[in-house]
Amino acid sequence: MSGFLIIAIIVATGIAGLIAGRQRASAQQVGSQEKPHSRSHYHGWWVFILAVLPSLLFLAIWTAGSSYYASSTIRAALPAQTTESAIASRSLAYSMIENLAHGLRVLGTDGLSEVPSSFEALRPVMAEHGVALASDTQDYMIPLAQKLNSILNVSSWAGAIIAVAIALGGFFIGMRGVAIRARARNNVERVILGLLIAASSVAILTTVGIVLSMLFESIAFFRSVPPHEFFFGTVWDPRFAAAGAGNTDGQFGLIPLLAGTLYIAFVAMLFAVPVGLMAAVYMAEYASPGVRRVVKPLLELLAGIPTIVYGFFALVTVGPFLRDLSAALAGGTSFIQAQSVLTAGLVMGIMLIPFVSSLSDDIITAVPRAMRDGSLGLGATRSETIKRVILPAALPGIVGALLLTASRAIGETMIVVLAAGVAAKLSANPFEAMTTITVKIVNQLTGDLEFTSPQTLVAFALGITLFCVTLGMNVFALYIVRKYREQYE
Amino acid sequence: MTDVTFNGASVAARPARRDIGLKRRYAAEQRFRLYGILAIAIGIFFLFALLFSVVSKGYTAFWQTSINLSVNFDPKIIDPQNKRATDPNVLLTANYPVLARNALAEKLGVETSNRPALRQVSGMISDGVRTQLRNIVVANPSIIGTTQNVWVLASADVDSANKGQVDLSVDQARRKVSDQQVEWIRKLDADGAMVQRFNTGIFTFGASSRPETAGMGVAIIGSFYMMAIVLVLSLPIGVAASIYLEEFAPKNRLTDIIEVNINNLAAVPSIVFGLLGLAVFVGFMGMPRSASLVGGMVLTLMTLPTVIIATRAALRAVPPSIRSAALGLGASRMQMVFHHVLPLAAPGILTGTIIGLAQALGETAPLLLIGMVAFVVDYPATPLDPATALPVQIFMWANEAERAFVERTSGAIIILLMFLAVMNLAAIFLRSRFERRW
Numbered sequence: 001m002s003g004f005l006i007i008a009i010i011v012a013t014g015i016a017g018l019i020a021g022r023q024r025a026s027a028q029q030v031g032s033q034e035k036p037h038s039r040s041h042y043h044g045w046w047v048f049i050l051a052v053l054p055s056l057l058f059l060a061i062w063t064a065g066s067s068y069y070a071s072s073t074i075r076a077a078l079p080a081q082t083t084e085s086a087i088a089s090r091s092l093a094y095s096m097i098e099n100l101a102h103g104l105r106v107l108g109t110d111g112l113s114e115v116p117s118s119f120e121a122l123r124p125v126m127a128e129h130g131v132a133l134a135s136d137t138q139d140y141m142i143p144l145a146q147k148l149n150s151i152l153n154v155s156s157w158a159g160a161i162i163a164v165a166i167a168l169g170g171f172f173i174g175m176r177g178v179a180i181r182a183r184a185r186n187n188v189e190r191v192i193l194g195l196l197i198a199a200s201s202v203a204i205l206t207t208v209g210i211v212l213s214m215l216f217e218s219i220a221f222f223r224s225v226p227p228h229e230f231f232f233g234t235v236w237d238p239r240f241a242a243a244g245a246g247n248t249d250g251q252f253g254l255i256p257l258l259a260g261t262l263y264i265a266f267v268a269m270l271f272a273v274p275v276g277l278m279a280a281v282y283m284a285e286y287a288s289p290g291v292r293r294v295v296k297p298l299l300e301l302l303a304g305i306p307t308i309v310y311g312f313f314a315l316v317t318v319g320p321f322l323r324d325l326s327a328a329l330a331g332g333t334s335f336i337q338a339q340s341v342l343t344a345g346l347v348m349g350i351m352l353i354p355f356v357s358s359l360s361d362d363i364i365t366a367v368p369r370a371m372r373d374g375s376l377g378l379g380a381t382r383s384e385t386i387k388r389v390i391l392p393a394a395l396p397g398i399v400g401a402l403l404l405t406a407s408r409a410i411g412e413t414m415i416v417v418l419a420a421g422v423a424a425k426l427s428a429n430p431f432e433a434m435t436t437i438t439v440k441i442v443n444q445l446t447g448d449l450e451f452t453s454p455q456t457l458v459a460f461a462l463g464i465t466l467f468c469v470t471l472g473m474n475v476f477a478l479y480i481v482r483k484y485r486e487q488y489e
Numbered sequence: 490m491t492d493v494t495f496n497g498a499s500v501a502a503r504p505a506r507r508d509i510g511l512k513r514r515y516a517a518e519q520r521f522r523l524y525g526i527l528a529i530a531i532g533i534f535f536l537f538a539l540l541f542s543v544v545s546k547g548y549t550a551f552w553q554t555s556i557n558l559s560v561n562f563d564p565k566i567i568d569p570q571n572k573r574a575t576d577p578n579v580l581l582t583a584n585y586p587v588l589a590r591n592a593l594a595e596k597l598g599v600e601t602s603n604r605p606a607l608r609q610v611s612g613m614i615s616d617g618v619r620t621q622l623r624n625i626v627v628a629n630p631s632i633i634g635t636t637q638n639v640w641v642l643a644s645a646d647v648d649s650a651n652k653g654q655v656d657l658s659v660d661q662a663r664r665k666v667s668d669q670q671v672e673w674i675r676k677l678d679a680d681g682a683m684v685q686r687f688n689t690g691i692f693t694f695g696a697s698s699r700p701e702t703a704g705m706g707v708a709i710i711g712s713f714y715m716m717a718i719v720l721v722l723s724l725p726i727g728v729a730a731s732i733y734l735e736e737f738a739p740k741n742r743l744t745d746i747i748e749v750n751i752n753n754l755a756a757v758p759s760i761v762f763g764l765l766g767l768a769v770f771v772g773f774m775g776m777p778r779s780a781s782l783v784g785g786m787v788l789t790l791m792t793l794p795t796v797i798i799a800t801r802a803a804l805r806a807v808p809p810s811i812r813s814a815a816l817g818l819g820a821s822r823m824q825m826v827f828h829h830v831l832p833l834a835a836p837g838i839l840t841g842t843i844i845g846l847a848q849a850l851g852e853t854a855p856l857l858l859i860g861m862v863a864f865v866v867d868y869p870a871t872p873l874d875p876a877t878a879l880p881v882q883i884f885m886w887a888n889e890a891e892r893a894f895v896e897r898t899s900g901a902i903i904i905l906l907m908f909l910a911v912m913n914l915a916a917i918f919l920r921s922r923f924e925r926r927w
Contacts, residue, residue, distance in 0.1 A: 048553075052916060057666065127623070144618055147573060147751065152863065171657055185821065189821060189822075189823040190822060193733075193737060193823070195729060196730070196732055196733035197733055197735065198724045198727045198729075198796065199725070199727075199729030199730040199733065200729070200730035200731075200733045200738075200747050201747070202726055202790075203730065203747055203750045203751045203754055203794070204746065204747060204750050205796070206750075206754060206765070206790050206793070207750050207753070209769050210757070210762075210764075210765045212770035213764070213769050213772075213773070214761075214764060214765075214768065216768075219644060244665055249631065251692070274528070275528045275531050275532060276528070276532075278524050278527070278528035278529075279523050279525065279528040279529045279532055281524025281525055282522070282524075282526060282529060283525075286525055287524060295529055295533070298532075298533055298536060299529070299532050299533070302532065302535070303911060304535050304849025304909060305539070305851075305909075306848065306850075306852070306853065306880055306905065306909070307851070307853065307854075307904070308851070308853045308880045308883050308884055308887075308902075308904070309539070309543065309851075309883075309902050309906070310539070311884075311887070312883065312887050312898060312899075313539050313542055313543070314897055315887060316542070316546070316898075317538075317539075317542040347662075350532075350535045350539070353531075353532045353535075354532075355746070357532070378573075381514055381515065381518045381524070382518060382521075383517055383518045383520075383521035384514070384517075384518075387521075388520070404756060407756060407758075408756070408758075410758070411757070411758020411759070411760065411761070412758070413758070413759065413760045413853070413854035413881075414853050414854055414884065416856075417884075418884075418887060429903075438758070438760050438854070440493065440758070441760055441858070442854065442857050442858070445764075445767065445858050445863055446857055446858075446860075448886075453669055459764065460764060460768065463760070463761055463764040465758070466758060466759050466761065467757065467758075470757065470758055471753060471757070474752075474753050474756040474757075475749075475753065478749075478752055478753075
């Protein structure tokens with residue numbers, strides 16, 4: 001029985017409950033002297049909730065549990081793994097059986113009475129129905145696939161019947177509970193509150209998911225590459241992961257990537273901070289409202305442009321321009337490569353200008369009026385007021401804003417993927433290509449990949465490093481910003 | 490007292506004003522001001538440089554050179570053994586490019602025995618002609634044996650040459666269009682048989698290794714699916730979470746943790762969400778790679794903080810007097826929120842959601858990790874089928890070497906920016922039309 005149909009039945013039961021409960025409650029309320037506690041539609045909704053919620057919860061748990069049970073039963077029935085086994089791993093064998101079972105289900109609808117017991121006979125039949133099977137599927141897998149199907153079949157029927165029974169039970173309990181003084185509204189509102197809490201815990205779940213998923217994969221990575229080689233290694237040369245070879249002779253040194261990341265972020269900040277800060281100061285202190293109304297949205301447009309567009313801009317415009325410029329300056333040979341730290345840093349800096357300017361703008365305008373007036377009244381010029389009074393007062397907030405911006409620069413991906421190059425080397429020359437953590441995450445994870453090789457898993461180790469660095473900066477920045485805000489409020 | 494030492498003589502001859510550096514200070518003031526103007530000018534200069542660079546490279550992508558041919562659907566070429574009545578595969582595998590080549594050769598007056606010239610003739614026509622003519626014939630087999638007027642796409646090199654993007658002063662061996670072909674292009678142009686028409690293909694075609702038949706069709710549909718998923722998931726979850734945090738949450742540890750979490754998630758690098766999607770949705774839950782469903786879910790997690798922050802601001806902007814009035818009239822807190830506060834905050838919530846959607850539409854990095862860098866030719870029928878997304882398509886084209894792909898990439902960026910502009914304008918419109926200030 002399809003999941004969609006079961007859910008439809010359950011929801012239909014709920015809707016029936018909604019209507020019936022509502023009618024029953026209004027019928028009771030019409031003739032009664034007592035003051036009803038809840039309006040009739042609350043009674044309807046309460047019946048709906050009782051019918052739908054428990055049975056959907058049950059269905060979710062049952063589905064997860066039964067598929068876990070089925071897979072562990074089949075895995076236990078697999079022949080012991082030996083060195084001569086034709087299939088490389090148990091999980092591979094299991095996925096073959098799953099595929100086979102899927103094929104048998106497709107076949108089953110066409111009323112194939114006898115399933116051939118050998119794979120040779122089965123394969124052409126399957127192919128006719130558009131199911132492709134792995135060529136090294138073994139004969140012993142066919143009965144296992146049938147068993148898997150029967151377990152899944154039985155459990156899905158049992159689950160469907162129990163779920164519908166629970167829905168009906170909820171319906172009747174709800175209907176019996178409809179009474180003049182029944183506190184239906186409170187019940188409904190408690191359930192809604194529960195849903196609201198569940199929705200807000202998605203944020204926590206996401207963080208937990210990020211940390212756990214990356215932690216598990218990173219631990220798997222550190223099993224084949226010792227952590228000190230990763231964190232302190234100065235050579236990045238992961239080699240290619242040959243499927244099944246399982247060799248770990250690649251070198252996974254974080255240092256060159258970290259250096260490239262920080263170098264490019266530094267160049268970007270070097271460009272973005274003065275420009276962004278001065279723009280913010282001008283807009284907060286000098287610009288007339290009219291100018292501000294035009295300029296501020298224009299600068300914020302820069303923040304709305306997707307980073308891939310910046311990457312393309314760096315790749316086809318800024319990079320070649322810098323290369324040709326350097327060629328013209330040096331008279332023939334260009335000393336700036338088209339993909340370089342400078343290109344990536346410059347374009348990333350452009351992207352960061354609006355972040356620096358709008359964050360600092362908020363902070364500068366939050367400095368109390370009285371401090372400005374005091375300084376101006378003592379005869380300071382406006383620029384002196386800004387430099388000696390406003391900026392020092394706003395400094396903690398600005399530092400926080402700059403930290404937030406820097407963490408964005410470190411985590412930025414698309415610009416560096418297109419503009420920074422892929423060569424992982426340690427160098428201090430900003431005119432050469434360097435690479436970053438994010439570039440390597442993308443490189444290691446695009447293309448055909450095998451989840452068990454260190455070449456793939458290293459991406460998660462890089463990811464958790466990136467996550468920790470940016471998280472640290474963000475927490476510190478948010479702490480500073482929040483503390484500073486309280487100071488003046 | 491200081492005026493004890495005051496000397497009466499100096500009153501009569503007032504000294505020149507003590508130099509307190511006013512000139513210097515005013516100059517510094519002017520300089521400082523200038524720096525500010527300069528900074529803004531730099532920012533705006535780069536904005537326009539970026540837009541100019543994209544538009545100037547990309548606007549030509551919306552025109553595509555087509556050639557008008559009178560194609561003779563010769564049964565001897567389509568079906569030399571005359572088996573099409575029994576074997577439908579004949580029509581699918583027939584040598585259609587030859588039909589187009591012959592038609593063009595006839596138009597240009599090239600002898601069919603002149604093999605090198607014929608090769609140059611077929612180089613003028615896009616390989617996409619194979620599917621184009623095949624579709625015509627399969628849809629209407631009775632056309633075989635007749636002569637029809639058909640507009641076919643020119644090849645990418647001819648297209649570039651026709652748009653004047655090929656430097657003709659370069660030696661002919663070092664460019665992709667030969668002198669002979671350039672001459673033909675001029676001839677066809679003069680005859681009116683070669684024109685630039687609006688390029689609908691860039692909106693409808695799927696992936697292709699040939700620039701002239703590569704389009705954003707699959708990417709647009711993939712992005713549409715993802716935006717729909719993001720909207721359906723992030724709006725209810727985000728609004729529910731904000732209502733809880735803003736209206737119900739007690740001031741305790743748990744609430745604090747949730748708030749810190751949301752603020753941090755807003756600043757986590759997007760690529761980390763891609764890793765999460767790969768490990769949890771694809772690896773652990775076994776969802777298909779390259780599917781818009783997974784992409785939509787990853788983008789939802791990314792967009793949630795934006796939606797929550799905007800929604801909370803909108804809820805906070807509703808004055809407390811409205812809450813008090815509702816509560817005073819006997820509403821429960823739930824009724825107060827859902828009947829009064831939420832409707833009043835709706836414009837702000839919608840604006841925030843649209844801005845979040847626009848962010849998600851431009852996001853590339855997480856989609857690369859969950860395998861949306863795929864060569865997808867056919868439209869995805871459901872969100873579970875492999876698809877690409879607009880920014881990913883741009884990334885893939887940006888990595889192609891051919892000149893014509895640079896044009897396509899810029900064209901694709903223009904399309905993406907158009908979508909973003911429409912969404913942001915909608916947000917601005919909503920804000921100015923419906924937002925109430927108390």
